[in-house]
Amino acid sequence: MGFFSKLFKTKERRINAQKYKIGMSKTRDSIFGNVKELLETKSLDSDDLFDELEEIFIMADVGVNTTVKFVDQLRKNIKTKKITSSDLLMELIIEEMYTMYVKDDIAVNEINIEDNRINVLLFVGVNGVGKTTTIGKVANELIQQGKKVMLVAGDTFRAGAIEQLRIWSERVNSEFYCNEEGSDPSSVMFDAIKYAKEHDIDVLLCDTAGRLQNKKNLMNELDKINRVINREIEGAPHETLLVVDATTGQNGLSQAKIFNEVTTITGIVLTKLDGTAKGGIVLAIREEMGIPIKYVGLGEKLEDLERFDFEEYLFGMFGDVI
Amino acid sequence: MAFDNLSDRLQMSLRRVTGRGRLTEKDIEEMMREVRLSLLEADVNFKVVKSFTKNVKEQAMGEKILKGLNPGQQVVKIVSDELQRIMGDKAEPLTINAIGITKMMMVGLQGAGKTTTAGKLALHLRKQNNLKPLLVALDVYRPAAIEQLKTIGSQIGVDVFEMGTKEKPLNIMKQAMEFAVSNGNNLVIVDTAGRLQIDEDMMNELVEIKNYLKPEEVLLTVDSMTGQDAVNVAEGFNNTLGVTGAILTKLDGDTRGGAALSLKEVTNISIKLMGMGEKLDQLEVFHPERMASRILGMGDVMTLVDKVTDNIDEDDMMGMVEKMMSGKFNYNDYVKQLKMIKRMGSLGGIMKLIPGMGKMMKGVDVDDKKTVYAEAMISSMTKKERKNPKLISQSSTRRRRVAAGSGRTVTEVNRLIQQIDQMTATFKRMQGMDPEQMANMNPMTMMNQSQPKKKSGTKKKRWRY
Numbered sequence: 001m002g003f004f005s006k007l008f009k010t011k012e013r014r015i016n017a018q019k020y021k022i023g024m025s026k027t028r029d030s031i032f033g034n035v036k037e038l039l040e041t042k043s044l045d046s047d048d049l050f051d052e053l054e055e056i057f058i059m060a061d062v063g064v065n066t067t068v069k070f071v072d073q074l075r076k077n078i079k080t081k082k083i084t085s086s087d088l089l090m091e092l093i094i095e096e097m098y099t100m101y102v103k104d105d106i107a108v109n110e111i112n113i114e115d116n117r118i119n120v121l122l123f124v125g126v127n128g129v130g131k132t133t134t135i136g137k138v139a140n141e142l143i144q145q146g147k148k149v150m151l152v153a154g155d156t157f158r159a160g161a162i163e164q165l166r167i168w169s170e171r172v173n174s175e176f177y178c179n180e181e182g183s184d185p186s187s188v189m190f191d192a193i194k195y196a197k198e199h200d201i202d203v204l205l206c207d208t209a210g211r212l213q214n215k216k217n218l219m220n221e222l223d224k225i226n227r228v229i230n231r232e233i234e235g236a237p238h239e240t241l242l243v244v245d246a247t248t249g250q251n252g253l254s255q256a257k258i259f260n261e262v263t264t265i266t267g268i269v270l271t272k273l274d275g276t277a278k279g280g281i282v283l284a285i286r287e288e289m290g291i292p293i294k295y296v297g298l299g300e301k302l303e304d305l306e307r308f309d310f311e312e313y314l315f316g317m318f319g320d321v322i
Numbered sequence: 323m324a325f326d327n328l329s330d331r332l333q334m335s336l337r338r339v340t341g342r343g344r345l346t347e348k349d350i351e352e353m354m355r356e357v358r359l360s361l362l363e364a365d366v367n368f369k370v371v372k373s374f375t376k377n378v379k380e381q382a383m384g385e386k387i388l389k390g391l392n393p394g395q396q397v398v399k400i401v402s403d404e405l406q407r408i409m410g411d412k413a414e415p416l417t418i419n420a421i422g423i424t425k426m427m428m429v430g431l432q433g434a435g436k437t438t439t440a441g442k443l444a445l446h447l448r449k450q451n452n453l454k455p456l457l458v459a460l461d462v463y464r465p466a467a468i469e470q471l472k473t474i475g476s477q478i479g480v481d482v483f484e485m486g487t488k489e490k491p492l493n494i495m496k497q498a499m500e501f502a503v504s505n506g507n508n509l510v511i512v513d514t515a516g517r518l519q520i521d522e523d524m525m526n527e528l529v530e531i532k533n534y535l536k537p538e539e540v541l542l543t544v545d546s547m548t549g550q551d552a553v554n555v556a557e558g559f560n561n562t563l564g565v566t567g568a569i570l571t572k573l574d575g576d577t578r579g580g581a582a583l584s585l586k587e588v589t590n591i592s593i594k595l596m597g598m599g600e601k602l603d604q605l606e607v608f609h610p611e612r613m614a615s616r617i618l619g620m621g622d623v624m625t626l627v628d629k630v631t632d633n634i635d636e637d638d639m640m641g642m643v644e645k646m647m648s649g650k651f652n653y654n655d656y657v658k659q660l661k662m663i664k665r666m667g668s669l670g671g672i673m674k675l676i677p678g679m680g681k682m683m684k685g686v687d688v689d690d691k692k693t694v695y696a697e698a699m700i701s702s703m704t705k706k707e708r709k710n711p712k713l714i715s716q717s718s719t720r721r722r723r724v725a726a727g728s729g730r731t732v733t734e735v736n737r738l739i740q741q742i743d744q745m746t747a748t749f750k751r752m753q754g755m756d757p758e759q760m761a762n763m764n765p766m767t768m769m770n771q772s773q774p775k776k777k778s779g780t781k782k783k784r785w786r787y
Contacts, residue, residue, distance in 0.1 A: 055368060061549035064362050127572060127600075128433025128545060157600075159477070160470030167465035212575035217691075245433060249365030249549025251577040272432065275518045276558075277551035300463075 039086035050075060053093075060280035061249050066287045070100060094314055101286055101310045108292035109308045112238045112266070113147070118196050119203045120229055120236040123269070124222060124259055125243035127210030130271040130297065132161065134243055135205045136168030137305035138295065143172055147202040152192040153178035154185045154225065155209040165207050172302070175201060185209065185221065186228040193232040206237070213258035226263045241294060243269045246279035256285045267294035270308065274299045350382050357401065364578035365549045370408065370587045378404050408583050409610035414567065414592040417538040418451055418509075423502055425510045425535050428569075429528060429559055430543035432516030435571035437467060439543050439597055440513040441474035442605035443569075446595075447509055448480070456507035458498040459484035460491040460531070461515035471513055478602055481505060491515075492530050499535070512537070519558025528563055542568045542591065544581055552581035556589040565589075570608065571597035586610075651746050653700045653708040660693050695730055699738055702727030715739045 038056070042049040050071055057067040074096055083089050102108065113119045121138070123131045132155070139149045151169045153176070155161035162178045169176035177192040189206060196204055208225065211218035229236050240263045244252050259265055270279050270293050282293050293308040306312075354375045361371045381400045418424045426443065428436040444455035457475050459482060461467035468484045475482035483498040495512065502510050512535070517524035532540065542565045544552060559565050568585055573596045585591050598604040700708060702724045707713045714720050714735075721739075725732045 058362055059368050059550050061365075061551070064359055126547065126575065128435055130433055158470070159473030160466040160468075163469045164464070164466035171465075212572060214576040215574075245545070245547075247431065247545070247548045247551050247555070249547060249552075249577075249580070250363050251365070251547040251575065252549075254576055272518075275431065275551070276520060276554045277549065281549065 039089055057280065060278035061252075062278075062280035063250055063253065063284040066284040069287070070096065073100075097283075097314065098310065101283065103290070105292065108310075109267075109294050111294060111307075113142075113203060114238075115202075118193070118201060118233055118236070119238050120193075120206060120233060121203065121239045121241065122206045122208065122226070122229065122237040122263065123241050123243055124208050124263060124265075125210060126212050126255055127158075129210065129243045129245040129248075131155075131210065131243045132164050132168065132207055134241075134269050134271060134295070134297065134305065135165065135207055136172060137297070137302055139168065139174045139205055140172045140302045141305065142203055142205075143174060148175070148200065149203045149205060150175035150177055150192065150196060150199075150201045152188060152204055152206040154188050154207045156181055156183050156185050156188060157209040161207070161209070175199070186224045189225055189228050190232060193229065213255050219258065219262050222259075223262045237263070239266045239294075240264060241267050241269050242291070243271060244279075244282060244285075245271055245277075246273045246275065247277040248279075248281055250281065250284075252281035253284055253288065256289055256291060260289065260291070265291050267292055269293075269295040269297070271297035273297060274304070347383065350379060353382075354379050361580060361583070364580035364583075365547075365552070366580035367550060367553045367584035367588055369553075370584045373587070374404060374408065374583075405583065406611050408587045410586050410592050412611065413607050413609045414594055416447075416567070416594055418447070418453070419538060423499075423508050423510055424453070424539075425512070425537040426539040426541060427512045427514060427528075427532060427535065427537045428541055428543055429514055429563065429565070430516060431518065431545075431555060432464070434516065434543040434545045435597060436516060436543045437461070437470050437474065437513050438600070438602075439569055439571060439595075439605070440471065440511050441478060441480070442597065442602050443541075443595070444475075444480045444509070444511050445478045445602050446605045448478075451509075453509040454507050455480050455509040455511055456498070456502045456505060457482045458495065458510060458512045460494055460512055462487040462489070462491060462494075463515045467513075467515065474602065481507070491527055492534060495531050495535060519555050519562070525558075525562045532563055539566045540564060541566065541594070544568050544570055544585065546570045546573045546579040546581060546596075547575060547577040548581045553584050553588045556585055556591055560589050560591060565591050567592050567594040569593070569595045569597065569605075573597060574599045574604070582608075651742065652711050653703060653742065656742060656745075657697060657700050657708075660697060695728070695734060696738055696741075698728040699724055699730055699735055711739070711742050715743070 038049065038052050042052070053074070054067050054071050057070065058064065062070075074093065077083075077092060077096065078089065081092065083092055111121075113121075123135055125131050135151055139151060142149050149172075151165050151174055153162040153165045155165070156179065159181075162181060166176055166178065177188070177195055179188045179191065185208065192204060192206070195201075206225075206229075208222065209218070211222065213219065226237065226240070242256060242259050242265045244255065248255070256265060256268070268282055268285060268291055270282050273279050273296055279296075285291050286293065293310075296306050296308045296313070298304045298306060357378065358371055358375045361374065362368065366374075378400050381404075416426070428440045428443075430436050440457055444457055447453045448455055457471055457480055459468040459471045461471075468487065472482050472484065483494075483501050485494045485497060489497075491514070498510065498512075512531070514528060514531070515524070517528070519525065540563055542556060542559050544556065548555070556565070556568070568591050570579065570582055570593050573579060582593055585593060593608045593610075596606055596608045598606055703714065703720075707720065707724075714724065721732055721735045725735045728735075
């Protein structure tokens with residue numbers, strides 16, 4: 001039994017993976033369908049094959065560095081593992097990707113939420129990636145698990161942002177905290193935590209204004225938000241999630257690097273993967289910085305946010321190939 | 323700012339070529355590899371990169387170049403021309419009806435910046451073309467999208483037509499046009515909901531609205547951080563809707579913005595405008611030729627010239643230059659200068675526009691706050707001190723007083739003094755230089771050259787406190 005078939009041997013996993021498969025069908029068709037075609041038409045030791053493999057990964061926004069590293073590794077392993085057929089090569093590609101992604105980390109997608117404490121999850125990212133929407137969806141998941149959740153309107157800058165989060169809180173039936181538009185986001189956090197302590201809240205999901213990572217003053221503001229949260233609750237924020245739009249190109253690396261300097265990023269939320277974009281930049285972020293992907297957005301509906309599972313992600317990409 | 327890293331890379335690869343007498347085929351190969359890599363890292367579409375490097379290589383391999391007097395320069399020119407060719411030769415203006423209502427539709431993916439850009443566009447066209455805009459809120463899906471447009475509308479004093487989230491967008495559109503006629507608007511800007519280009523139902527909604535509205539412009543809003551997929555998105559929208567132009571947003575980030583290169587080449591959609599910041603007046607006309615020279619790190623002189631002429635009184639400027647040249651530059655002049663720069667926009671933005679500064683600005687942190695501090699420190703000086711900088715630099719008591727008065731540290735006051743000294747020194751050196759020589763000079767090296775003179779020996783003596 002091949003590596004890939006082993007991955008999907010449980011029925012439950014298959015059902016879950018189907019969701020990825022549907023969400024990512026465009027991705028799979030346009031890009032990784034090519035892999036199959038490529039492997040069938042090129043001989044295994046031709047330079048063309050590797051050049052075109054590189055092209056496929058680059059077109060998926062994986063980035064030059066990570067792609068070259070991956071393809072070099074693959075080239076080496078084809079020799080050492082004596083790969084002779086295209087089917088075996090396909091499996092090797094998946095296996096290599098898996099090794100590259102998972103590293104030694106088993107529980108990569110776990111969310112650090114514990115009972116008997118106020119858990120603070122902070123959502124950060126550049127403008128327009130879907131932070132507020134993601135919070136609504138995460139809230140939905142946590143409420144279904146029986147948690148008492150409060151949404152905190154930390155984006156006091158963008159017009160309509162507070163209102164947008166308020167509507168989400170009504171949809172998912174959660175608590176909601178806001179100060180007025182234009183107020184200091186750190187003070188919103190401070191007041192929200194105070195409220196949470198008095199009202200027995202389990203999880204705070206904190207929205208922040210979108211900020212481009214090269215805006216120093218805005219990054220300082222984020223630093224302050226982080227400090228205030230940490231001062232009020234030891235060990236908080238328990239998760240700082242960088243929200244990344246799947247259409248993002250190589251700038252995603254710069255986002256991860258600079259946001260990580262200001263607030264330690266514990267995970268990535270990859271949004272809008274239901275489009276034609278491949279979101280390959282998160283593989284580069286994982287490879288270069290070790291930051292795992294924790295959630296992935298596969299559609300606009302409330303339940304379309306999934307815990308990221310690399311095996312399922314691979315199934316979404318390669319499901320039809322094998 | 324956009325393209326910094328791309329210009330770094332190109333300059334690195336081209337520097338090896340510049341200054342050498344002749345080019346070998348190997349040189350060109352090596353250079354093209356660098357160009358290819360840097361363009362890919364800049365998110366330029368893979369296919370565009372391929373054709374780009376192929377064209378440049380063919381031209382560079384031509385006899386003309388190899389036998390030319392300065393092959394390096396010529397390759398730079400080929401690369402620059404090719405970049406420019408891809409992005410379009412000149413900025414394409416928006417279509418505006420002389421009589422009747424001009425209609426524009428904003429379309430794009432979720433989060434590209436349509437709503438903000440709609441507001442910016444209304445403000446821009448009211449200012450530039452003296453139109454009376456109406457913003458129409460058709461995003462009935464995203465929570466609070468209508469709220470957002472209403473807030474933006476009230477910020478810029480533009481009417482917003484909305485009917486809540488219950489009505490169908492096409493109905494709202496029809497009502498909006500009736501309102502526009504009775505309200506005397508001659509520009510209607512429609513903010514539509516973000517959608518995926520592969521979502522057929524949602525795309526059909528846009529087609530219906532377009533067929534009814536018959537807009538002069540269908541503007542695709544594209545996030546400049548978009549990767550390889552930019553081309554698919556543009557093709558998707560263009561094939562179903564017929565896009566008339568693109569607006570590139572968030573170019574004030576540090577993205578290399580390769581999408582700008584790809585759009586025109588692959589989809590033949592011209593980029594007409596670009597968003598340069600979160601403030602509603604930060605929308606600029608897209609100038610491909612300026613963008614090309616910016617990519618190559620040659621500075622965006624034209625934009626700088628525009629900004630300067632828009633915001634600066636020429637007499638003021640000449641007076642300032644005279645003062646600088648004569649070495650009689652004092653704190654009053656410095657404050658005046660700071661105010662001029664402030665009017666032009668952020669200091670960091672200005673510096674990037676100056677030829678040669680782009681690559682030197684890397685790692686140099688231009689903090690707009692520092693100018694505020696400088697003004698505070700200067701306000702804490704007496705009138706005499708402002709006129710005669712020596713009073714401050716020669717007395718530690720005065721420096722301490724200024725620091726205390728402005729709430730800054732003595733070190734910061736010292737830094738301010740150094741800056742004034744440095745500027746005076748720099749401008750003294752510029753005296754007697756012919757303009758051509760000056761143009762070739764590198765402003766940063768100039769400053770660096772003037773620095774050691776001051777540092778050696780003087781520091782200890784002067785800053786004792």
